[in-house]
Amino acid sequence: MEAVILVAGCSRRMQTENFKGHKALLDVGNYSFLGRLLHQCLEYNISKITLVVGCKAELIREHVLNLGIKVEIIENPDFENDTNIKSMQLALSKVTGRSNLLILEGDVYITDYGFKKISESFKEGSSTWITKGDFNKDQYGGVLLEKNNIVKDILIVEDYSEKLKKYKKLTGIMTISKDQIPVFSKFINDYISDKINCYYLQPWIDHLDKLECKNLDLNGEEISSCNTYDEYEELIKTLEGSKVNVCLEEVSKLIPIEETIKERENYLFKKISMEKVWVNPVVVSIENNFILDGHHRFQVSKMLNLKKIPVVKLNYSKVKIWSLRQEFECNQKAVTQYVKSGKLYPNKTVKHDFKIKIPKCNFLIDQLS
Numbered sequence: 001m002e003a004v005i006l007v008a009g010c011s012r013r014m015q016t017e018n019f020k021g022h023k024a025l026l027d028v029g030n031y032s033f034l035g036r037l038l039h040q041c042l043e044y045n046i047s048k049i050t051l052v053v054g055c056k057a058e059l060i061r062e063h064v065l066n067l068g069i070k071v072e073i074i075e076n077p078d079f080e081n082d083t084n085i086k087s088m089q090l091a092l093s094k095v096t097g098r099s100n101l102l103i104l105e106g107d108v109y110i111t112d113y114g115f116k117k118i119s120e121s122f123k124e125g126s127s128t129w130i131t132k133g134d135f136n137k138d139q140y141g142g143v144l145l146e147k148n149n150i151v152k153d154i155l156i157v158e159d160y161s162e163k164l165k166k167y168k169k170l171t172g173i174m175t176i177s178k179d180q181i182p183v184f185s186k187f188i189n190d191y192i193s194d195k196i197n198c199y200y201l202q203p204w205i206d207h208l209d210k211l212e213c214k215n216l217d218l219n220g221e222e223i224s225s226c227n228t229y230d231e232y233e234e235l236i237k238t239l240e241g242s243k244v245n246v247c248l249e250e251v252s253k254l255i256p257i258e259e260t261i262k263e264r265e266n267y268l269f270k271k272i273s274m275e276k277v278w279v280n281p282v283v284v285s286i287e288n289n290f291i292l293d294g295h296h297r298f299q300v301s302k303m304l305n306l307k308k309i310p311v312v313k314l315n316y317s318k319v320k321i322w323s324l325r326q327e328f329e330c331n332q333k334a335v336t337q338y339v340k341s342g343k344l345y346p347n348k349t350v351k352h353d354f355k356i357k358i359p360k361c362n363f364l365i366d367q368l369s
Helices: 033-043 057-067 085-092 112-124 181-192 201-206 229-239 262-275 295-303 332-340
Strands: 002-007 048-053 072-075 101-105 108-110 128-134 141-147 150-157 168-176 214-217 223-225 246-250 282-285 291-293 308-314 320-323 350-353
Touching: 002 033, 002 085, 033 057, 033 108, 033 112, 048 057, 048 085, 057 072, 085 181, 108 112, 108 168, 112 128, 112 168, 112 214, 112 320, 112 350, 128 223, 141 214, 150 201, 150 214, 168 223, 181 201, 262 295, 291 295, 295 308
Parallel strands: 002 048, 002 101, 048 072, 128 214, 282 308
Antiparallel strands: 101 168, 108 223, 128 168, 141 150, 141 168, 246 308, 282 291, 320 350
């Protein structure tokens, strides 16, 4: 499976006196918008990720390098004038076309459970446009009309009107079936011969009869995007609705539930050793100190001979759980029994959706020794 992430735009509506950066790099928990999407792609075995950069490209490159995630980066030299159709053309020129393609805009926040739904539709093989509920009076941009999940109409609008009340609000996410990639690429190339100041979805809109597609509708809790800094602050308030505290816990009391990847351990060991600061707490269950997120950081703590590490404790019964592997059933009871039998799941098997922002911390490594 392959994915394309578009982050070339300048996000001019997001810029304020206090914020002059790239909105894909804004913090939404332990990761940025972009970092979160990249990690979600890896969890669902998306093996090839293409990133299209433009505005503040060096910041994006440095951020990805620090994440230690392998991606192919393409630079859009026309990002100042391009709406996003040129970025799409560049991205499509690099995909193999041997598998279905996931398209993501780099400033979208998706819950882990929402990404699971997208991944499932991705595997079905049909091209799919992702929406986030009914179009309403506070919205504008791309909208979609469907019947029995088949897309019947797509529009780009400047504001709401009553004739659009049956439409759904588009997000910056879609999947393209491998059979439709060359067809869509041709339409994109035809448009770019005339202009680049249009959205990449415009060629699809104009050739909807030749590019049959479905609709997957996620609710507003599962997916969000921000066009202004005020909207970003509202998203953060929502994620912080149930605040949690960081505390220190003895490393010897923490119980892993999954195996780790040595390469990732070594990368984090070098990074934390060099920075000499611990910034991301490990997430554990209140009931039994099972590690829910942060297995590689836990292994690093043992490599550094730390006595305690920062953790966030959550009630396991309130955490949504599912399996990333068909051969394992994952729920609270099944995971508890499996781990208490002395076994570890393979890496990236048990998936948890916390639905809250996990706070960062700032502990010197010397404090934890």
